Amino acid sequence: MFARRVMVVGTGYVGLTTGACLASLGHEVVCADIDEAKVDRLRRGVVDIVEPGLSELVVEQTSAGRLSFVVGAATALGAFEDARPAEVLFLCVPTPMGAGGVADLRAVESVMEEVGASLAPGTVVVNKSTVPVGTAERTAEMLERSDIGVVSNPEFLREGSAVKDFLGPDRIVVGSDNQDAAERVAALYARLGAPTVLTDAASAELMKYAANCFLAMKLSYVNAMAELCERVGADIGDVTEGIGYDRRIGQAFLSPGPGWGGSCLPKDTHALLQVADAADFEFRLLRATIDTNTRQRQRIVDKVRLAVTGKRTGSLSRVRLCLLGLTFKAGTDDLRDSPALAIAALLRQAGADLVGFDPALTDGLDGAPAPTEVEGVPLAPDAVTAAQGAEATIVLTEWPVFRTVDWAAMAGAMKRPIVVDTRNLVDPATLRRAGITAVGLGRRGDGAE
Ligand SMILES: NC(=O)C1=CN([C@@H]2O[C@H](COP(=O)(O)OP(=O)(O)OC[C@H]3O[C@@H](n4cnc5c(N)ncnc54)[C@H](O)[C@@H]3O)[C@@H](O)[C@H]2O)C=CC1
Numbered sequence: 001m002f003a004r005r006v007m008v009v010g011t012g013y014v015g016l017t018t019g020a021c022l023a024s025l026g027h028e029v030v031c032a033d034i035d036e037a038k039v040d041r042l043r044r045g046v047v048d049i050v051e052p053g054l055s056e057l058v059v060e061q062t063s064a065g066r067l068s069f070v071v072g073a074a075t076a077l078g079a080f081e082d083a084r085p086a087e088v089l090f091l092c093v094p095t096p097m098g099a100g101g102v103a104d105l106r107a108v109e110s111v112m113e114e115v116g117a118s119l120a121p122g123t124v125v126v127n128k129s130t131v132p133v134g135t136a137e138r139t140a141e142m143l144e145r146s147d148i149g150v151v152s153n154p155e156f157l158r159e160g161s162a163v164k165d166f167l168g169p170d171r172i173v174v175g176s177d178n179q180d181a182a183e184r185v186a187a188l189y190a191r192l193g194a195p196t197v198l199t200d201a202a203s204a205e206l207m208k209y210a211a212n213c214f215l216a217m218k219l220s221y222v223n224a225m226a227e228l229c230e231r232v233g234a235d236i237g238d239v240t241e242g243i244g245y246d247r248r249i250g251q252a253f254l255s256p257g258p259g260w261g262g263s264c265l266p267k268d269t270h271a272l273l274q275v276a277d278a279a280d281f282e283f284r285l286l287r288a289t290i291d292t293n294t295r296q297r298q299r300i301v302d303k304v305r306l307a308v309t310g311k312r313t314g315s316l317s318r319v320r321l322c323l324l325g326l327t328f329k330a331g332t333d334d335l336r337d338s339p340a341l342a343i344a345a346l347l348r349q350a351g352a353d354l355v356g357f358d359p360a361l362t363d364g365l366d367g368a369p370a371p372t373e374v375e376g377v378p379l380a381p382d383a384v385t386a387a388q389g390a391e392a393t394i395v396l397t398e399w400p401v402f403r404t405v406d407w408a409a410m411a412g413a414m415k416r417p418i419v420v421d422t423r424n425l426v427d428p429a430t431l432r433r434a435g436i437t438a439v440g441l442g443r444r445g446d447g448a449e
Pocket residue numbers: 009010011012013014015032033034035038072073092093094095107110111128129130131155156157158159263264
């Protein structure tokens with residue numbers, strides 16, 4: 001295997017995972033970030049995100065001399081051994097939702113402005129950030145250099161299993177109009193032995209959105225089906241198990257929930273809708289996918305209202321509620337676009353008095369004290385404390401630990417023993433044994449009033 005000198009710009013979920021994993025594949029990697037405090041922590045081996053195996057890999061690869069961290073992309077250019085130039089530059093900077101839903105590409109552009117002119121001839125610029133079709137072409141135009149190859153290499157890892165996903169990917173996608181550059185990027189991953197799709201840049205860019213929007217559509221479909229189950233007296237667990245055995249559908253990504261969230265599915269569905277609009281294509285299916293998700297949040301609030309007051313129009317004013325789980329899914333401490341927080345905001349608007357607990361928010365960063373609140377939701381140190389005096393507990397994130405909470409103690413702490421489980425996580429029999437009324441999504445009896 002031929003080791004390369006790789007520069008990674010942005011050390012978030014994608015950049016840090018890419019850097020540490022490529023180092024573990026034998027490449028010499030320099031990671032750059034504009035956040036000085038983060039770089040300082042990384043140099044000390046402190047990783048500020050919850051990702052299984054990532055801290056260990058960072059420490060291992062840093063000690064092996066294959067991985068280092070610097071402040072700023074320009075500094076990274078001169079940070080390789082013997083001052084040799086980077087051969088490949090990975091862009092792993094944020095591309096958040098901008099005005100009107102379009103992807104905001106300012107970070108990508110600013111890195112290109114910062115280092116574009118200083119790259120050594122023959123360097124390959126790889127875009128790993130999620131960017132709309134045409135970005136590779138625009139990056140090449142911005143660079144105004146025929147000696148630099150531009151490649152789209154979208155990333156498909158999930159938060160909470162980033163390292164495992166990166167090192168065992170379902171596929172690697174490499175898109176470019178420069179075949180030599182594309183092959184050099186594909187070769188970086190050769191040891192992984194994953195299926196590799198070599199294509200043009202536009203197809204690679206669109207493929208990333210196509211995957212995320214398909215996943216979002218699958219979930220909106222499941223959430224709509226769970227609602228239908230309640231209305232016709234069917235059970236969503238049985239329905240999804242039954243359809244999941246069809247290999248064309250598959251068992252994965254079929255759990256109903258409070259709506260899909262996180263730093264990617266929401267922004268990427270909106271960005272693709274904007275791409276479609278700009279191409280004069282009315283993507284009705286995608287719009288319905290997003291609308292179904294927005295409605296899901298209100299549906300959860302309506303369920304809580306009905307469970308607590310017995311009426312569809314009952315008031316939640318001054319009603320104390322315990323929220324279990326605030327991150328956008330289990331296995332991460334990421335709160336970006338969390339459905340739990342969106343639902344908390346709606347409940348607060350309705351006048352409810354909230355207390356939350358999340359197992360990922362019980363420690364502070366780098367020895368700092370644990371946070372005491374998140375977006376206006378006060379945090380308790382454990383589930384039973386959060387439940388004190390609550391008129392209902394709402395399970396919002398599928399943390400496995402919630403299954404084994406002492407539900408009898410929870411029932412004792414609550415003013416009224418009601419659990420609205422938006423993840424169908426806790427066995428309803430366990431709750432019933434503790435004297436708790438259990439409400440879920442689309443299970444037998446969940447639609448009954
Ligand atoms: N989070 C995820 O699971 C996945 C994210 N993506 C995509 O990857 C991209 C990055 O996402 P995340 O890693 O989640 O972002 P993040 O927000 O976790 O990390 C981005 C990092 O880039 C740094 N940064 C921003 N501007 C910079 C600049 N000019 N120079 C150097 N560093 C800079 C920030 O300080 C931050 O540390 C996005 O386009 C996202 O859509 C793709 C697949 C998975």
